[in-house]
Amino acid sequence: MVAYHRVSVEPVGREVRCREDQPILDACLRAGIWVPHSCTHGTCGTCKAELIDGEVDHGNASAFALMDFERDEGKVLLCQASPRSDLVVEADVDVDEGLELHPVRDFTGTVTELADVARDIRVVRIALDEELRFAPGQYVALRVPGTPATRTYSLANPPTQRRLLELHVRRTPGGLASDGWVFGPMAAGERVSLSGPYGRFVFRPARPEPAIMVAGGTGLAPIASMIRHALAAPSGPRLYLYHGARTRADLYCVDEFRALAAAHPDRFRYRPCLSEQTPEDPAGGGWDGGAGLVTDVLAADFDRCSGHVGYVCGPPPMVDAALKLLMRKRLFPRDIYREDFFSEADRATGGVRSPLLRR
Numbered sequence: 001m002v003a004y005h006r007v008s009v010e011p012v013g014r015e016v017r018c019r020e021d022q023p024i025l026d027a028c029l030r031a032g033i034w035v036p037h038s039c040t041h042g043t044c045g046t047c048k049a050e051l052i053d054g055e056v057d058h059g060n061a062s063a064f065a066l067m068d069f070e071r072d073e074g075k076v077l078l079c080q081a082s083p084r085s086d087l088v089v090e091a092d093v094d095v096d097e098g099l100e101l102h103p104v105r106d107f108t109g110t111v112t113e114l115a116d117v118a119r120d121i122r123v124v125r126i127a128l129d130e131e132l133r134f135a136p137g138q139y140v141a142l143r144v145p146g147t148p149a150t151r152t153y154s155l156a157n158p159p160t161q162r163r164l165l166e167l168h169v170r171r172t173p174g175g176l177a178s179d180g181w182v183f184g185p186m187a188a189g190e191r192v193s194l195s196g197p198y199g200r201f202v203f204r205p206a207r208p209e210p211a212i213m214v215a216g217g218t219g220l221a222p223i224a225s226m227i228r229h230a231l232a233a234p235s236g237p238r239l240y241l242y243h244g245a246r247t248r249a250d251l252y253c254v255d256e257f258r259a260l261a262a263a264h265p266d267r268f269r270y271r272p273c274l275s276e277q278t279p280e281d282p283a284g285g286g287w288d289g290g291a292g293l294v295t296d297v298l299a300a301d302f303d304r305c306s307g308h309v310g311y312v313c314g315p316p317p318m319v320d321a322a323l324k325l326l327m328r329k330r331l332f333p334r335d336i337y338r339e340d341f342f343s344e345a346d347r348a349t350g351g352v353r354s355p356l357l358r359r
């Protein structure tokens with residue numbers, strides 16, 4: 001029988017029961033305690049907390065996200081650490097005003113559709129047996145069949161759509177979940193298990209500033225959820241979407257976002273950008289969007305970004321480049337929200353980002 005321990009979470013003074021084989025973060029999120037987290041697989045360091053009292057197993061924490069001296073100082077990664085005794089931990093628990101957050105739960109569902117929308121990008125639709133309530137921008141952890149592994153995918157559907165999930169999955173060559181399952185044997189009708197919602201990369205409804213949204217590849221998924229949600233409201237801040245891809249074959253959702261831009265000319269501007277379409281070759285292939293890296297197109301469009309709020313999501317190098325640009329253009333770190341699509345490779349090589357930047 002698996003043992004349980006009591007975990008006291010400071011400074012909020014809440015206590016949760018946590019199984020000996022359960023990450024402390026998981027127990028907190030299921031109890032509705034919104035502890036900081038991002039990747040949930042020991043890579044980003046966002047969930048780092050102070051162990052005030054008790055013993056833990058550090059689990060599979062990346063040596064980059066939790067260095068040896070930090071372990072010695074009593075730091076833990078809550079998404080990896082599980083209790084070996086009753087504990088007291090101190091985490092940076094804060095909840096932004098105006099956000100409706102929902103406890104993590106387990107769900108089951110059925111794959112209803114697989115659609116190839118771009119080169120090596122597949123949209124997966126899953127009909128859940130029960131409603132999943134989430135904030136736009138959050139993600140789920142999908143159990144990979146036949147393995148103990150889970151993989152995280154952002155929800156692209158708006159939060160009003162609680163039973164039909166939309167995931168955008170990019171193929172990683174040799175990847176367990178993408179290449180080996182979603183682009184392999186996964187088929188309509190297949191039963192799947194998942195948990196969620198996770199993440200703090202969520203649309204901030206209380207912020208009135210216009211939003212600059214930068215997405216690389218399938219980093220579009222959480223931003224699509226935010227845009228679909230925001231534009232369904234009768235009013236809201238102006239949104240600029242910069243979606244980067246290499247070539248036209250790698251870009252998707254173009255018709256949908258062009259239609260949204262045409263329907264909401266005062267609220268939404270769409271800038272798809274192709275990095276292999278250089279400015280010197282602007283008309284090649286009839287391309288009428290941005291030519292160059294998404295950051296170059298954004299840099300040319302905005303002299304200053306102060307007075308805006310930034311949402312950035314995609315592969316970690318793109319996210320870093322976009323953050324540097326936004327800060328150079330006078331946007332403060334506190335006004336930038338980010339989601340890095342860290343993978344197992346980042347866990348092995350390090351993917352820790354600046355603590356200055358918002359999660």
Ligand SMILES: Cc1cc2nc3c(=O)[nH]c(=O)nc-3n(C[C@H](O)[C@H](O)[C@H](O)COP(=O)(O)OP(=O)(O)OC[C@H]3O[C@@H](n4cnc5c(N)ncnc54)[C@H](O)[C@@H]3O)c2cc1C
Nearest residue numbers: 152153154169170175176177178218341342343344345348
């Ligand atoms: C918060 C979050 C949200 C995400 N949302 C999305 C999304 O919406 N869409 C999307 O496409 N992706 C998303 N991702 C990425 C996704 O979770 C997976 O990382 C990605 O799909 C690859 O998973 P995989 O199982 O196919 O590959 P994996 O088997 O995880 O392999 C990934 C890479 O790591 C290498 N690797 C595997 N194990 C090791 C090891 N032990 N040491 C060194 N290298 C190793 C592999 O060779 C491969 O190159 C998200 C990630 C995060 C953190």
Ligand code: FES
Nearest residue numbers: 038040043045079
């Ligand atoms: S959430 Fe724990 S290391 Fe990323």
